[in-house]
Amino acid sequence: MTLEVLYFAWLRERVGQPRETVTTDAATVRDLIAELRAQSEGHAAAFADMASLRCAVDQQLADLESPIGSAREIAFFPPMTGG
């Protein structure tokens, strides 16, 4: 399965790129993170603090246990600071 993975704010800075295409068999967001984390030091740094991690699956807020299913786009970012 091929996914677009997006990063925002300081996760984007740590990973070093705003998006990447990954091929994965991960069942849940948490499984995907385990795979991404192994990709580079930057990825490891981005996912170091899981308490400050938020994600969206196909542009809907999700949690780490959310199934990836047939999703096309998974985004990772810190807690939002809008308004």
Added chain:
Amino acid sequence: MTLEVLYFAWLRERVGQPRETVTTDAATVRDLIAELRAQSEGHAAAFADMASLRCAVDQQLADLESPIGSAREIAFFPPMTGG
């Protein structure tokens, strides 16, 4: 003691005039009302429903037991409907 007595909204309509000058020795607002009520049928009608009566002494909201003291202006009106 001479006072200006003001009426607003339907109290004004019932009394039939927006203001009058009264000479009184009333100690409290309640005493003054007792005197005013005796002046005319209109006055009696205006003061018929004491639960719907509000007053101000020298332009400050007051209650029926408020002393008149050296006040110059007493106003009577229904519950306010601003905003």
Added chain:
Amino acid sequence: MTARVQTAPFDLAAEMAGFGLRAGALVTFTGVVRDDTGLMAALEIEHYPGMTERALQDYGMQAAARFDLTDWRIIHRHGRIPVGDPIMMVATAARHRHAAFQGADYLMDWLKSRAPFWKREIATDGTATWVTAKSSDEDALNRW
């Protein structure tokens, strides 16, 4: 930090120009003459000249002290106000949003029940009916 009573319409835009410049959060409330029945032509608002201005100023200052407002404005019209026209507005400025919201909400509750205005509904057939105060407005005031 101003309160105004006037017959003329006001313009929210003009009123907000330069309002609360250094604040982070601005809230406005505007009350508009509503016609729920299709039978209403206008409101006619009577007030107590002298006392009104003083009361609005007092309530504004109380709200500013209580919610740490950096600016506030109250405008309330009287006289005849046609359906669809603005009746009154409050604006509050504060560093943070909750203070600005609460300040405006508080001011509205005070204005509804403690500012010397009396509304009369004027129907399209010319009949006039005094608006009765709502007990819910009194309850709202008791929240604070």
Added chain:
Amino acid sequence: MTARVQTAPFDLAAEMAGFGLRAGALVTFTGVVRDDTGLMAALEIEHYPGMTERALQDYGMQAAARFDLTDWRIIHRHGRIPVGDPIMMVATAARHRHAAFQGADYLMDWLKSRAPFWKREIATDGTATWVTAKSSDEDALNRW
């Protein structure tokens, strides 16, 4: 009933023209870039194109259903926004004031913590610091 995401400044006045025409109560909230320290030049706001528009639309529709809003508007800027400039606004229209206030307050709580925006403070010396989410914003959301 519109949500917009844009880099351009907006004008509260222009946005409110014709807004909520038949409603009795209009509330606006405007957030402005604040400089508490005298050392801040601007905010820089990143967002998630695609998701942002959808999220704002969702929150607006949720607020409308919950508080019986007759109209609502959300505008949120992204990009570089200098001190003193408006960042975002919400406007709500309802028959009664409490619904309009609550709708706006609710929308703000959602936007603060659940809309995909990330703020960075840009100091006058050029240094940039990501703004940290406040637990008080999360608490505010849990009120609803």
